Amino acid sequence: MATARTESMGPMVMGLNKQNGQLRGQTKPLSQSGPHSVSTPPGKMTVGGGALKPGGGTQEGGIRFGDDWKKSLLLPPKDTRVRTSDVTSTKGNEFEDYCLKRELLMGIFEMGWEKPSPIQEESIPIALSGRDILARAKNGTGKSGAYLIPLLERIDLKKDYIQAVVMVPTRELALQVSQISIQISKHLGGVKVMATTGGTNLRDDILRLDETVHVVIATPGRILDLIKKGVAKVDRVQMMVMDEADKLLSQDFVVLIEDIISFLAKGRQILLYSATFPISVQKFMSKHLQKPYEINLMEELTLKGITQFYAYVTERQKVHCLNTLFSRLQINQSIIFCNSTQRVELLAKKITQLGYSCFYIHAKMMQEYRNRVFHDFRNGLCRNLVCTDLFTRGIDIQAVNVVINFDFPKNAETYLHRIGRSGRFGHLGLAINLITSDDRFNLKSIEEQLVTDIKPIPGSIDKSLYVAEYHSVSPDGEEEEPPRRPVTTPNQP
Known part of the structure; x- marks a missing residue:
């Protein structure tokens, strides 16, 4: 993950736009690099794509046997910031160890994800096996990748119906997760991802679902509305993920979640991810999960x-x-x-x-x-x-x-x-x-x-x-000893 570093921005007096939460006047963009500097356009998102050509484009035929496919990847700048053991305390596994499709691996590496984090190491192989999961890990340690990688690996492009649903509690998180899905699946050759949330045009969602959609990332109220209208057909969904599951199992959402699950096939897989879990999760687990594999990486x-x-x-x-x-x-x-x-x-x-x-x-x-x-x-x-x-x-x-x-x-x-x-x-x-x-x-x-x-x-x-310290990187790409002083960034907020 690369950091977003900023140019100096002097004080700017601007008028507050009451409608949209932004300021009138010009703001100087903060220069960003790496996988998290991507645009997250509002609205619905879909993705198609193929494998990379040696020159960096895509081709229908994919990469030929014997090609050095890693050389053709468009990798973001290497993030050399020092990291804590929250993400470095791993077993040493590589993403290639999970027998993932090469095209999915290409998307993962182009996101700047070099090696699995602890929650990804624990979760990916279990999710690929089809078993239900209850996973507890800290904020910001890679939970999205932990469920999106196995989810996308299991999508069958020959089937033109919804195969996976990701439930999230907020519209902003739905847009973020769908953007990540689009990026890491861009070489898979036609995975169709759709974000649908309340507050957007229902008619647009209905028209979109008239076409092929493989993965739906949604807030509970909107997807339930589409299911009850007979537009979102989820009876063949093989995987349902609940991100920020503690919020989804709170009084605000739990009735909607129970209703949504009633429309799913009996053999579906359910994955729950969160940093915290309420006591009510036990009741939900006993009712809807089949011998779930429990992951707890929350020693603190x-x-x-x-x-x-x-x-x-x-x-x-x-x-x-x-x-x-x-x-x-x-x-x-x-x-x-x-x-x-x-x-x-x-x-x-x-x-x-x-x-x-x-x-x-x-x-x-x-x-x-x-x-x-x-x-x-x-x-x-x-x-x-x-x-x-x-x-x-x-x-x-x-x-x-x-x-x-x-x-x-x-x-x-x-x-x-x-x-x-x-x-x-x-x-x-x-x-x-x-x-x-x-x-x-x-x-x-x-x-x-x-x-x-x-x-x-x-x-x-x-x-x-709180200011990132960077490793220096030698000409051959290997990390050297980190500098003894932090890299300076602008002083002016």
């Missing part, structure tokens, strides 16, 4: 690369404190959490008045504006994003190295998912919590539940705690 709950601090402030001091953090921290991109949609908009307006580039996003915005904000922030058009807990689920933006809880969350689960937006895939991140007197007991409770240490914020934060 928080990511090793995230350093956590708190600043004790009054409510009136919060904006001033935030301004001070902006001026002193070395921010690539930051996500700032508030506890209500109203406070999100008010804070975003305040940040722009202070002269910093800022977008905002929350659930009450029109879907097209949510898509645009998500797309533009992911692609580095803005340094700071203010949001509600809408953005805590699975969103993977590699450039985010700072998370700020402007409003402290009410429970440990929300806190865990929020801070997990930084420190993705074994990299470094910083979580700063603005704590008022009303939050002090909650802070202690969350520390105890997560068995973690949230320290008082020091006068100066060591950049090596």
